[in-house]
Amino acid sequence: MRILYFSLGWVMVALGVIGLVMPLMPGMVFLIIAAACFARSSPRLEAWLLDHPKFGKSLRDWRAAGAIPRPAKAMACAGMTAGYFIFWHSAEPSLPLAAGVAVAFLACAAYVVSRPATVDEDSSV
Structure with a gap:
């Protein structure tokens, strides 16, 4: 299962990056899912996402309270x-x-x- 979550996490990161540059495709949704997948497979990559200088705060706020700026x-x-x-x-x-x-x-x-x-x-x- 860990390999599945790890692989899915990277797919979600790729979709998130695409979504951040393409209009009308939500990027943060995929990064939220990626963080959840990495929480089950790679604490190091989960921390990388949560500590990211641009997206980390939004991911942490979503995780803590479902907050959307x-x-x-x-x-x-x-x-x-x-x-x-x-x-x-x-x-x-x-x-x-x-x-x-x-x-x-x-x-x-x-x-x-x-x-x-x-x-x-x-x-x-």
């Missing part, structure tokens, strides 16, 4: 909105499919917005 919330909601409009205009979905996707995106946005903005903050947004 306000700028990340705004970017996530903007990305979901852009993704929905791209879907709407490129796929020309039926009304039930468009409504279903809209409900799923709204549920995801509501979850993101409901998370605390920092570890020491009780309220969100």
